[in-house]
Amino acid sequence: MEKELENKFLDDFEANQNIVHKVCRIYTTDQDAHNDLFQEITIQLWKNYSKFRGDAKFSTWMYRVALNTAISLYRKSTRTIQTQDISEYSFKIKAEDYDDTEELQLKALYSAIRKLNDIDKALIFLYLEDKSYREISDTLGISEVNARVKMTRAKGKLKKVLNP
Numbered sequence: 001m002e003k004e005l006e007n008k009f010l011d012d013f014e015a016n017q018n019i020v021h022k023v024c025r026i027y028t029t030d031q032d033a034h035n036d037l038f039q040e041i042t043i044q045l046w047k048n049y050s051k052f053r054g055d056a057k058f059s060t061w062m063y064r065v066a067l068n069t070a071i072s073l074y075r076k077s078t079r080t081i082q083t084q085d086i087s088e089y090s091f092k093i094k095a096e097d098y099d100d101t102e103e104l105q106l107k108a109l110y111s112a113i114r115k116l117n118d119i120d121k122a123l124i125f126l127y128l129e130d131k132s133y134r135e136i137s138d139t140l141g142i143s144e145v146n147a148r149v150k151m152t153r154a155k156g157k158l159k160k161v162l163n164p
Contacts, residue, residue, distance in 0.1 A: 009049045012058045013042070019062050019129075020045075026113055026125050027070040037070060044069045056138060063126065064139045071118045112161040120154035127151060 020041050021034075028034045045065050052061050113124050119140070126136045137147040 005050065009046060013045065016059050016062050019059060020066050023066040023070050025110060026121055027074055040073065041066045041069045060135060060139055067122045071122065074118060112158060115161050116154065116157055120157055123151050123154045124158055
């Protein structure tokens with residue numbers, strides 16, 4: 001049963017791992033921090049996978065765990081990530097190469113997003129992923145109306161950062 005659960009997790013994770021890379025890209029500034037956060041999110045996903053009930057799509061649940069992990073790690077006053085050694089887990093995930101040398105506009109956008117507060121980062125990220133307000137509210141655990149209000153404010157802040 002454990003091996004079956006592990007195989008299912010690996011299939012789900014590998015099909016959606018770009019979600020984790022995108023969250024890492026928003027919450028980190030260098031490749032080492034990206035790798036550390038990727039590892040920590042992966043561990044948290046695995047630890048909580050048995051609790052995934054399937055009420056929402058796997059990708060929605062994955063967004064929620066990834067964002068919550070990133071936000072909680074970066075809210076610590078020391079701004080350092082406490083990671084766990086992935087080698088204690090028996091499975092191995094083949095991380096795809098993630099090209100962070102994309103066009104300059106994308107880098108500028110990510111740089112501007114990093115200047116927002118944690119919740120605004122999550123909102124803008126989910127918006128850029130073409131998530132509906134319902135999906136955003138489900139992922140962040142807020143009402144749909146609250147998601148709309150916060151999104152309007154976050155977009156305004158992002159515009160100010162991009163066009164000072």
